[in-house]
Amino acid sequence: MKLRGYLFAAATTATAVAGLTGAAQAATFGNSGISFDTDTTVNFTFKESHGRFRSDLGVQEAGIPGSFKTLFSEEAPGYDGHANDWAGSCGVTVLNCNTSFKFEAGKTYSFVLTRNSGTNGVRANRVFSTNSLNSNNYKQANFTGDLFAGGATIAFEDIGGNPNASVCNDKGSNPKADCDFNDFMFTAEAEAAESVPEPATLAGLGAVAAGFVVSRRRRKTA
Numbered sequence: 001m002k003l004r005g006y007l008f009a010a011a012t013t014a015t016a017v018a019g020l021t022g023a024a025q026a027a028t029f030g031n032s033g034i035s036f037d038t039d040t041t042v043n044f045t046f047k048e049s050h051g052r053f054r055s056d057l058g059v060q061e062a063g064i065p066g067s068f069k070t071l072f073s074e075e076a077p078g079y080d081g082h083a084n085d086w087a088g089s090c091g092v093t094v095l096n097c098n099t100s101f102k103f104e105a106g107k108t109y110s111f112v113l114t115r116n117s118g119t120n121g122v123r124a125n126r127v128f129s130t131n132s133l134n135s136n137n138y139k140q141a142n143f144t145g146d147l148f149a150g151g152a153t154i155a156f157e158d159i160g161g162n163p164n165a166s167v168c169n170d171k172g173s174n175p176k177a178d179c180d181f182n183d184f185m186f187t188a189e190a191e192a193a194e195s196v197p198e199p200a201t202l203a204g205l206g207a208v209a210a211g212f213v214v215s216r217r218r219r220k221t222a
Contacts, residue, residue: 029152030143031131033062034109039102040190044071046097047153047185049088052077053160055115057184059101062108062130071099072186085182100191111141113156113184125159127174138174142181151189158183 027035049055054077060068074093078086090097103109111129127140134140145152157177165175173179 028108029147031129031139031141033130033132034059034103034111035107036103036105038105040105041100041102042147042188042190043100044098045187046072046090046094047187048090048182049074049093049184050078050085050180050182051088051158051161051184052086053115053158055113055158055184057156057186058112058114059109060112062110062133068112068114069101071101072096072184085180111154111156113140113158115158115160127156127158129154129156135174139172140174145187147188147190151187153185153187155181156184157181 027037054074056070056074057072058068058070072094073096074088075095076093078084078088079092080087088094110133112126113128114126127138128134129141129143131137131139140157142155143152144155157173157179159174159176161178163176164178168175168177168179171179171181173181
């Protein structure tokens with residue numbers, strides 16, 4: 001009976017450990033910012049872009065412009081003119097379509113869509129996935145899906161093209177855009193967490209194992 005009790009306790013503790021390793025890490029991932037409870041590597045895949053401007057998509061720490069890290073860079077604007085809203089695709093507009101970035105625990109980040117000065121005769125500008133970092137708190141990116149289960153899609157709206165103030169106002173975005181939210185689209189999926197069980201949990205598992213050993217020794221000497 002004692003052996004059964006020890007085995008049951010061990011199985012229960014092991015289940016608790018497994019639960020810890022599968023715990024979700026994301027503190028925030030959306031228009032209010034990006035932050036994680038533990039260091040988290042996220043894999044990104046370029047999906048498509050639409051626009052006659054050459055843009056770069058990156059990530060940076062909120063409030064620290066010098067921390068900008070490019071994830072995807074367009075080699076040229078969309079290639080088919082107005083036929084499909086200047087569609088850009090992997091291998092034509094963006095050559096390196098897969099990359100990753102390690103988000104450090106406790107830091108707050110934002111995705112950034114930026115355009116260099118003079119591109120197609122327009123001024124440089126940048127928009128953020130974090131609303132509070134944009135002028136008038138405009139929304140410039142949509143987040144859909146689950147970063148930890150199947151992946152999320154991020155779709156940016158830039159500033160340019162044919163403005164549609166009524167549509168943009170309804171969506172809370174910059175009225176100097178058309179607000180179709182397809183100017184730069186990519187997916188993000190977090191790598192599997194490698195959580196370490198808490199010391200108390202490990203101690204409990206160790207105690208169960210020790211008890212099992214002591215029980216076996218007593219049975220042998222009896």
